[in-house]
Amino acid sequence: MAGSTVGDGQESGRTEFAIRLRAAIATSGLSLDRIQARLRARGVVVSVTALSYWQSGKRQPERQSSLSAVRTLEEILDVPAGSLLGLLPPPRPRGGAGKRHAGGEPLSFPRQVLQPLLEKVGAPHALDRQQPLKMVGLHDLCEIAADGGQRAVTARAVFQAAADGQDRWLLVYTQDDPAAGVPELHAVRNCRIGRAETDEAHGLLVTELLFDQPINRGETHLIEYTLTNSGPPYPECRNTHYREFRRPVREYLLEVRFAPGTAPGHCWQYSRNGATGTLARRPLKLDGADGVHAVVFDFGPGVFGIDWD
Template sequence: MKFEEEVVTGVHRPEFATLFRAAIVERGVTMTWLRERLADGGNPIAAATLSYWRSGARRPEGPRSIAAVEEIESLLALERGALVSLIGPTHRVGPIGRVQYPLAHDRLEQLTAETFTGLGAAVLDPARDVSTTAVTEVGADGFVISRTTRTLLQSTSGTITDVPYIDMTPGAPTPAPLFSMLGGGRISRRYSHPSGEVHGAMMELERPLGPAQTAMIEWKLEYPPGYPGTSETGHGVARRCRDLMLWTKFHPDALPTWLEEVQETPDDTTVTPLCLDGATAIHQVRQGWGPGMLILRWGYDARE
């Protein structure tokens, strides 16, 4: 069904509000029902905000609102993008700050730039990690088995069709880990720097992202048997992110004797000792943080 822009009391209502209102009537649901389903799905929106959207008094703005609109499309049995495409290019993308290389290492920056070029990507692409959770599995030998990353991605300008991702082993040349896509797209290209210290993959999104639009992507890095042992994990962002969480899970037969958190930014590096306190996993959280790299390192001897 196609809903045209309507005129009420001489005022043109935005097409977004028209379709939103008509879809609610067509589906036969109440605003209370919609608000409760959004909250159940992890996208809570105030009743007043939904009313503003329905009346056309306001339009959705920001990553959280866009994510909620994408869920509304599903709840109201609309085609994907039916409402998001009508929001228009003027909604804000939130505070993203200046894009910067996350580490203060000129050599690594050069290797990273060359890897992006090898992937056919811009050195600093116009994508932003709004919210990222990375889960690392550590095996009985104390080394990383895999890292699964789930990211709410946002376009900061233009239209994005591909997103590059890199894995670094500074000072330790290694073969490429195994990249795989779990959702939101596919791996279209891979490239390893001749140094063996930076490996990259290009992720082709399921659908293009216009300015300020968002999408969820999930991918996995695996380190097969025979791969040089890795006893650290982390995630870096080139722009300010809303949420970043690292969850590292250790094998119960290989709990480290020491842990340390390393926070690297373009300006400084901070190292903080951590403790499992009897647990088998540890998480690190940052909010409104970046650019920078958040790292966890561990070992099994006395810490020097």
């Protein structure tokens, strides 16, 4: 995936965001005190210390309030909208349920929470053994409601068997907003729901998706399923949707579709390499149907997603 790499492309310990911010501040001729005053005049509260840390690379804006401040900062410094915000990585997960894991073995969800559920669905060794079923293609459609929450996710996945008699796939999914409860799973095509377990406290769902018929070595199988949330209000999704892949996937297509008239001003695709931690990021263009998409090939292990302001 092409785009700026944040965290690796550093100069004297500073990120690309810090370098660009420092240059913009220098060009503006404004002191940090004057910038803080102009932010405050627009109803944005940021300390001089925070501004100093941002431009030195000691810290980066992460909270939603800080990201909103960066948007205002772009106006004050007279730089193109999104030119600073687009250099920032996606929000980091907060706690155990901070990331969405759909599509198999997660990279970072606490094992002590997940393992009991795996045992209950008859897959106690799912995290440790080599899987005889390979995901070769995946298409996610994430639908965002008018209130900004996640209404539904529809997934189409294609698998190829590395051994005879493969008849099921294990789905692991968590909500970013555990208080909203676990979404309702619907088997749409070529599969049905098998054993399922939930952890309401963490918004975690572990379930089998049973194939309509077993497949043998070299054969492929296509399934489709939907995860639907109740609302409104719909569960908070932190302005992002992403997948974690423990093993490589040949092709991953992610679509995000917004309710009519609610499309955001800026969208970005991002990926994090699971082996090196390298983050890549680039802006995306909205289409004429209030949607945006990103595609990646031969990706994983790692995280790939779309976020928006």
